[in-house]
Amino acid sequence: MSTSAAGGHGYPQSPCFVGILSARDARIVHMFESLKSKAVGYGSRDILKAVDGLKRGRIAVANELLVWVAAWADAHPAESIMEAGPGLARAVRPGGEGTPAVNDLAMVELFAKLGKSTGSGMLFLGDVLDLRHRLPQLWAKVMGCELEEWQARRVARMTHHLSLEQVGEVDRAVAWFAGTQPPGKLFDAVEATILRIDGDRARAEYEERRRQVGVWKSQTDDNGLKGVFGRLEPLAAERLYARVQELADCLSEGTADERRAEAFGMLGDVAAITRLRARRRQPERFDEELAEAVAALTPDDEPDLMIEESEVHPALRDRPAAVDVESVIFEAAVERLVERLDPRLLVPTSTVVVHISAEDLSQGEGVCRVPELGPTLKSVVGEWLGHDRVVVRPVIDLNDAPPPVDDYEIPDRHRDHAMLRCPGSVFPWSTATRNLDLDHTDPYRPNGPPGQTRVEKLIPLSRTEHRAVTHGGWRRRKPDPTTMIFRSPHGHVFLTNRTGTHDLGAGSVARALWGAVSR
Structure with a gap:
């Protein structure tokens, strides 16, 4: 019998094993052929309907896995260890404060079924236990398939070091909009909350990061080039x-x-x-x-x-x-x-836009939001500005909008006001914050009434999003200063506001809402 490896796993190439591989390969080929044929002959509306259903199904399956992992932990608690001694099972606590301990050797079988190593499996299990026991409101959203499991686990990982009381504050602060905001905005909100409730630790971590900076150069590569990092x-x-x-x-x-x-x-x-x-x-x-x-x-x-x-x-x-x-x-x-x-x-100039609430401004260690840099401690921003000649521009009163103008071109004052009022794109699920266009929600008409360009009717969009609403069949309406409603070319309605993006679908309710909203 030949003992050479097959597929890199060291299996002997016996006729029986080759037959198993052939049968498995045949099933895989048949499965992919079946998948390819599924989407043949469908129109655009049916494709969108199928994509929506598969997305929801994928979220449900991934989220359900967390339930079974938690159930396995419940079935093998630390109390299930019957005998102690060298090399025998031990009680471990993968989660943070307030989570139960489990039988570590019993977890190995679960990790094998998950296709994870022991180390990555313990991290995964810790996230699940943190979610269920320390972040109950986020866990409820996961159970309702309102939040994808990987986003929830990321929040659990970010808050793992917090006390039970502190993590509860994070849970209450972000759960209400989790699942309706793009992931980056959710994680920024979590980070800002952590900075606010655990500022001393954040400051210590910042000081530690400052000692990890450096500049390095690489060896010359085969093309005669050298890198600097x-x-x-x-x-x-x-x-x-x-x-x-x-x-x-x-x-x-x-x-x-x-x-x-x-x-x-x-x-x-x-x-x-x-x-x-x-x-x-x-x-x-x-x-x-x-x-x-x-x-x-x-x-x-x-x-x-x-x-x-x-x-x-x-x-x-x-x-x-x-x-x-x-x-x-x-x-x-x-x-x-x-x-x-x-x-x-000749002196280079830098412009730093810092968003800070009145409450944080009056506190000793508040939290600022710096575009593209994320939530930052107020004292850190002060250190940044302490090395430059600083010119503080007057704060723009967002309640005092500049008067409308008749031109299609948007004056700088109107642009600044609109961008400070809404510093990111308002398109569904958009994360764009740079190089934004300002779109007239009421399309500009050369022979239209005076005062068509006004702050209240300007919304920030990325260039592609702007083209989509101008030439791609998307329509938009702005019923109030903080709410936008978009309708896709195939009739799907999306509502965006400060709570995030809400997909209303294309049914009768969505159509009724679209019809009821004026521009």
């Missing part, structure tokens, strides 16, 4: 990337990635950056003035050029090797030219 504070990373993009915008050749790579490499050449930025921001001082500065430093007739030490760039004065005359002349000329530049125009 850094781990920075979020704002420092955003500022660095913005500087690289600013320099890349000054370049004209190459793709966007190539220009950014060239700009990133220029960070090691201060003179090159100064020339590039000054030429971009103060072009009138270059070309002729630079030529004049070079000419002033170049002797007319001397073949052996002698340069006074005072005219040599400071970085070159102590160089032991022979000085490159042309480089010295150019560097000295640039130094003379830079002396006449306006330094205020």
Whole structure:
């Protein structure tokens, strides 16, 4: 009998085993052929109906698995251990404070059926026990298939270190909108609540993260390229990337990635950056003035050029090797030219938008929301701003909207007001917060009534979402300042507001609501 491995599992290739594999493969092929034929011949509405049903079924199956895992833990508690001793079963508590202990060896069989290692299985079980015993409101949403199990388990993992009382606060704070918000917004809300109730720990973790920053370079790869990698504070990373993009915008050749790579490499050449930025921001001082500065430093007739030490760039004065005359002349000329530049125009600027409630502003350690960076302690934001020249812009009173205008183009004041009122897209399930368009909920008419562009009728959308409502068959209505109702090309109605996205379907209730809502 041959003993070579089959499929990498070390099974002997006996005729019986080959027959089992062949039968299994035949069933798999038949299953996939059956799946492919399921969607043949259906129209768009039926496809959407099938997708909706399968999505709900997938959520129900995944959520039901948590029930059976919890049942297995109930069936094998720590009390089921009949004998103690070296190597025998032990009581372990995979969950946090307030969860029951279980028989660790009994869990191994469950993890094998789940297809998980012992380590990952214990983490999975800990999430389940945390949800059922520490986050009862989220657990109820999971049981009602209103929240996907992976999102609920992520919240359980984020709150595992909290006390029973603290995790209860998180449960009450986020359960009411869990399942109606995109996952990122749910996790941001959880993080903000944790910062608020456990600020001391969050501050300690922040200080620990500050010691984990660094910059590293890789070995040269087969293509002759070398990588540079850094781990920075979020704002420092955003500022660095913005500087690289600013320099890349000054370049004209190459793709966007190539220009950014060239700009990133220029960070090691201060003179090159100064020339590039000054030429971009103060072009009138270059070309002729630079030529004049070079000419002033170049002797007319001397073949052996002698340069006074005072005219040599400071970085070159102590160089032991022979000085490159042309480089010295150019560097000295640039130094003379830079002396006449306006330094205020060369200093990079950064804009940080910080959202903070009046309650958090008055507290010693409040929580801020910084777009793209997420919830952040107020003291951390203060440290970020402590290193720059800070100009505080007046707070815009969102209750004092600017007056309507007649133009299709949106003035900056109206744009700022609309974006501060709603800093993210209002499209169903959207997570877009950058490069947003402002859409007129009442389509602008060139010969329409005056005052068509008003803050109350502007909503933020991503470019693709904007195109969908303008040219893709989507329709939208805004019954009040905090609510949007969208209707898809095939009649499915979605309601979005501060609680998230609500899929109302395409039935009679959805049609009645759409018909009852004015623009």
